[in-house]
Amino acid sequence: MSRFSRRDFLATTAGAALASRFVGSAAAAPTVTPKRGGTLIGTWGGFEPQSLFVPAGGGSSPYFTSTKVHERLIRLAVDLKFEPVLALEIKPAADFRSYTIKLRDNVTWHDGKPFTADDVVFNAMEYWKPISGGVSLDALESVEAVDRLTVVLKFKAPVPEFFLKSVLASKSGLVIPKHIYAGSNIITNPINNTPVGTGPYKVKEWVRGSHVELLRNDKYWNPGLPYIDRLVIRWWRDPASRSAAFEAGQLDIGVFNPIPMPEIARLSAGGKFIAESKGYSNSAWIATVEFNQRREIFKKREVRQALMHAIDRQFIADTIFFGRASPSIGAIHNSNSIFFTKDVQNYPFDVKKAAALLDAAGYPVKSGSRFKLSLVSAGWFEENVKMGQYLKQAFEDLDITVDLSVPDRATSLKRIYTDYDYDVAISNNSGGIELIPGTTQYYTTDGIVKGAAFRNATGYSNPKMDEIVARMTVETDEPKRIELAKDFDRLATIEAPILPMVDLEPVTIVRSDVRNHSTTADFLGESWAEVWLDR
Amino acid sequence: MRRIILRRLAQIIPLVFAVIVMNFVLIQLAPGSLFDVMTSEQQVTDPAMLNQLRKTYGVDQPTSVQLAKYIWSVVRLDLGYSYRQNAPVLDVIVEQLPATVILMLAATVIALLVGITAGVLASVKVNTIWDNLISLGAVFFFAAPSFWLGIMMTVLFAVKLGWFPVGGMRTIGSDQSALGDALDVMHHLVLPATALGLFYAATYARVMRASMLEVFRLDFVRTARAKGLSPGRVVVAHVMRNALLPIITLVGLQLGTMLGGSVVIEAVSSWPGIGSLLFDSVMSRNFPMVLGVLVLGSLLVAVCNATVDILYLRLDPRIRAR
Numbered sequence: 001m002s003r004f005s006r007r008d009f010l011a012t013t014a015g016a017a018l019a020s021r022f023v024g025s026a027a028a029a030p031t032v033t034p035k036r037g038g039t040l041i042g043t044w045g046g047f048e049p050q051s052l053f054v055p056a057g058g059g060s061s062p063y064f065t066s067t068k069v070h071e072r073l074i075r076l077a078v079d080l081k082f083e084p085v086l087a088l089e090i091k092p093a094a095d096f097r098s099y100t101i102k103l104r105d106n107v108t109w110h111d112g113k114p115f116t117a118d119d120v121v122f123n124a125m126e127y128w129k130p131i132s133g134g135v136s137l138d139a140l141e142s143v144e145a146v147d148r149l150t151v152v153l154k155f156k157a158p159v160p161e162f163f164l165k166s167v168l169a170s171k172s173g174l175v176i177p178k179h180i181y182a183g184s185n186i187i188t189n190p191i192n193n194t195p196v197g198t199g200p201y202k203v204k205e206w207v208r209g210s211h212v213e214l215l216r217n218d219k220y221w222n223p224g225l226p227y228i229d230r231l232v233i234r235w236w237r238d239p240a241s242r243s244a245a246f247e248a249g250q251l252d253i254g255v256f257n258p259i260p261m262p263e264i265a266r267l268s269a270g271g272k273f274i275a276e277s278k279g280y281s282n283s284a285w286i287a288t289v290e291f292n293q294r295r296e297i298f299k300k301r302e303v304r305q306a307l308m309h310a311i312d313r314q315f316i317a318d319t320i321f322f323g324r325a326s327p328s329i330g331a332i333h334n335s336n337s338i339f340f341t342k343d344v345q346n347y348p349f350d351v352k353k354a355a356a357l358l359d360a361a362g363y364p365v366k367s368g369s370r371f372k373l374s375l376v377s378a379g380w381f382e383e384n385v386k387m388g389q390y391l392k393q394a395f396e397d398l399d400i401t402v403d404l405s406v407p408d409r410a411t412s413l414k415r416i417y418t419d420y421d422y423d424v425a426i427s428n429n430s431g432g433i434e435l436i437p438g439t440t441q442y443y444t445t446d447g448i449v450k451g452a453a454f455r456n457a458t459g460y461s462n463p464k465m466d467e468i469v470a471r472m473t474v475e476t477d478e479p480k481r482i483e484l485a486k487d488f489d490r491l492a493t494i495e496a497p498i499l500p501m502v503d504l505e506p507v508t509i510v511r512s513d514v515r516n517h518s519t520t521a522d523f524l525g526e527s528w529a530e531v532w533l534d535r
Numbered sequence: 536m537r538r539i540i541l542r543r544l545a546q547i548i549p550l551v552f553a554v555i556v557m558n559f560v561l562i563q564l565a566p567g568s569l570f571d572v573m574t575s576e577q578q579v580t581d582p583a584m585l586n587q588l589r590k591t592y593g594v595d596q597p598t599s600v601q602l603a604k605y606i607w608s609v610v611r612l613d614l615g616y617s618y619r620q621n622a623p624v625l626d627v628i629v630e631q632l633p634a635t636v637i638l639m640l641a642a643t644v645i646a647l648l649v650g651i652t653a654g655v656l657a658s659v660k661v662n663t664i665w666d667n668l669i670s671l672g673a674v675f676f677f678a679a680p681s682f683w684l685g686i687m688m689t690v691l692f693a694v695k696l697g698w699f700p701v702g703g704m705r706t707i708g709s710d711q712s713a714l715g716d717a718l719d720v721m722h723h724l725v726l727p728a729t730a731l732g733l734f735y736a737a738t739y740a741r742v743m744r745a746s747m748l749e750v751f752r753l754d755f756v757r758t759a760r761a762k763g764l765s766p767g768r769v770v771v772a773h774v775m776r777n778a779l780l781p782i783i784t785l786v787g788l789q790l791g792t793m794l795g796g797s798v799v800i801e802a803v804s805s806w807p808g809i810g811s812l813l814f815d816s817v818m819s820r821n822f823p824m825v826l827g828v829l830v831l832g833s834l835l836v837a838v839c840n841a842t843v844d845i846l847y848l849r850l851d852p853r854i855r856a857r
Contacts, residue, residue: 041707047815048811048815050573050576050619050620050621050819051619051620051621054576054577054621056574056577056579056584056588059576059577130584131584134579134581134584135581185591187588187591188591188618188621190621190622192621193620193621193622207704207705207807208620208627208630208631208807208812209631209634209801209805209806209807209808209811209812210703210704210805210806210807211703211707213707232707234702234703234707234805235805236702236802236805237801237802237803237805237811237814238682238686238802238803240686240803241686241689241701241702241802241803241804241805244686244689244690244693244694244701245701245702247694248693248694248697248700248701250700250701250702407566408567408818409567409572409818409819410565410566410567410568410571410572410818410819410820411565411566411567412567413567413571413572413575414566414567414568414571415566417571417575418571449582449585451570451571451574451585452574452579452582452585453571453574453575454575
């Protein structure tokens with residue numbers, strides 16, 4: 001099976017050849033010799049983190065900073081193959097109920113203490129399972145250090161290899177030092193504001209409200225890396241200020257939509273800056289419309305399907321997202337070249353058909369209106385606000401009365417995920433390549449957790465769906481697993497408790513003299529050890 | 536005199552208490568909670584973990600208990616712990632407050648210098664082209680939103696001309712002497728302080744002009760002129776001193792609102808002050824931090840107002856006589 005999507009393949013062959021040689025082994029000869037030194041100033045399209053490292057999963061902002069300091073056992077390259085970082089090898093037993101992890105030797109923490117199997121045992125039982133991984137590591141039973149550099153994870157049930165590796169390569173797999181955290185409350189340990197890791201950069205100073213300054217770790221396990229002497233991550237609250245900083249030469253790289261979308265073309269026109277959309281497939285974002293199944297009207301599948309026909313998703317992609325998105329095919333983001341499938345129920349934009357379906361479902365137009373619904377558009381993205389306005393219009397064209405509200409972030413979270421106080425909600429979900437539990441929890445019964453955001457808020461519950469996901473959780477044969485994922489997507493699109501609108505294509509804006517970036521599937525969360533400056 | 540000062544200081548205690556209770560109630564009334572925001576950002580969905588966090592953040596307790604605990608800790612001069620910042624509230628505020636105070640002071644100085652000069656000039660040259668130009672400028676800077684002004688000034692002076700940095704408070708990574716550091720901060724301060732100050736300068740210019748014109752008509756000015764003082768001395772020593780009272784009043788009042796104005800300017804020029812901290816804390820319903828900033832803010836405003844009152848006594852002996 002090819003792990004390349006065609007789009008990625010064409011774009012990345014050159015870059016991937018360059019990238020792969022820096023990881024662990026020395027393979028192909030480089031075409032350009034990287035230069036050492038310099039200061040890289042980076043930012044991302046959001047705000048300053050609350051703390052440089054946030055143990056409980058972590059939102060994008062702390063994840064962006066902490067991954068320069070903390071490393072994981074493995075990482076996922078842009079070609080969707082796992083590459084060694086702190087672990088040289090992760091091997092399943094024949095029954096997939098235990099995994100043996102071989103660790104890299106001669107790795108030290110920033111404070112000089114050695115990194116050993118004890119650290120991994122501590123992380124697995126005290127940090128990953130209870131705090132960061134949550135349900136993903138439910139099956140983890142025990143962990144054992146066989147020797148100084150070998151760890152064995154034991155599970156209650158078979159665990160698919162891709163699944164476990166995805167967890168270890170994800171946000172929840174950061175490795176933290178046992179000698180600092182043991183015996184303390186990991187969540188509130190003050191060290192989280194000046195994290196100590198094994199990564200290529202050490203924290204020098206965090207000026208709250210402004211920036212964090214990271215210095216090259218001279219004792220990094222990969223002797224040539226990192227190339228950059230100093231990495232400064234700055235935060236701006238205002239996207240327009242970020243474009244000004246780019247233009248004034250005071251910002252080199254910005255990940256995850258750092259500047260207003262209309263500015264992208266202008267800034268990248270002169271050749272001084274590049275707009276790059278690679279590096280997001282393992283944290284892919286979808287804009288969604290969710291139907292509250294606690295409302296009588298939306299319990300009817302026909303109504304949900306009818307409304308799917310009423311929305312022009314191409315318009316949303318072109319106009320609201322300035323082409324930086326594409327109409328969703330199914331519940332799986334189109335950049336997921338492993339599990340994505342086109343073989344699902346599709347809903348072309350067809351207002352007449354939508355009207356006919358609603359008539360048939362028992363909601364004809366009576367005195368000017370079919371029914372009334374409250375539309376809550378989560379106000380955390382500017383695009384959601386515009387989508388709310390568009391959807392109101394689209395539904396009103398079908399003679400549905402719409403009461404639109406656009407609450408701020410805290411209120412949106414409460415209304416959608418805690419109080420279930422909406423009929424139709426516009427929200428966003430992000431998921432990794434691995435569908436469990438990130439993507440599947442939007443559709444499964446165990447995803448319904450009152451007060452847990454970005455999970456099944458619709459209340460949709462279907463034993464057939466639960467069964468597919470349950471089988472996928474323990475299926476260790478990869479091709480069979482992919483078939484199950486397709487079953488999942490087919491059922492999700494037929495049932496349509498959530499309407500995926502557009503698959504977002506986030507953009508990295510980078511100065512053209514910054515080299516060797518965007519080489520992993522989750523560039524926001526990469527260590528940036530291999531980035532270098534051609535100055 | 537001392538009695539007045541003591542009385543003003545005593546008034547601060549109930550004020551701070553009222554600020555705490557009112558803001559606590561307001562935050563509780565806002566939908567959504569710190570818990571919602573934190574768990575969603577961290578994508579915590581494990582019910583056991585949710586419960587553990589509820590306990591850690593103390594949101595499992597009734598609101599009244601949370602309020603009582605908070606007041607008790609403020610009495611002991613402890614502003615509480617912010618789980619969002621993972622640090623004591625006071626530490627975070629102390630770290631970021633100086634930047635805002637510097638910005639506010641610089642903006643106030645710019646506002647006073649520009650505003651008073653423009654006001655005096657307009658009143659001396661009343662109904663000439665000067666007066667009209669100053670009025671036009673005042674209307675413009677009063678009407679222009681400060682975030683727009685901030686961005687436009689950044690685009691012109693930082694991006695196009697390259698005279699000033701686009702944001703921040705210091706050149707990152709430069710180890711300088713104390714003097715070099717001060718100059719560096721001042722260099723970074725120019726754009727945000729000007730953008731913030733010009734809005735207030737506009738008000739001061741209008742008020743100063745009106746106030747000057749009023750004082751010009753008074754008898755003692757005519758007397759001063761009659762006894763042969765130079766026009767400059769009349770303007771500065773007699774008219775200006777008396778026309779300053781309303782400005783002092785305004786400055787006292789506006790120091791409070793300036794904290795609000797600085798939120799926007801701090802955002803635009805990534806100034807590491809208290810404004811963005813307050814904004815974030817309101818958005819994330821982080822009440823210990825909001826309350827901490829507001830308690831210290833109210834103290835600041837109260838002290839400023841007390842200072843203004845004392846300045847009044849110096850400027851206008853009639854008040855002391857009462």
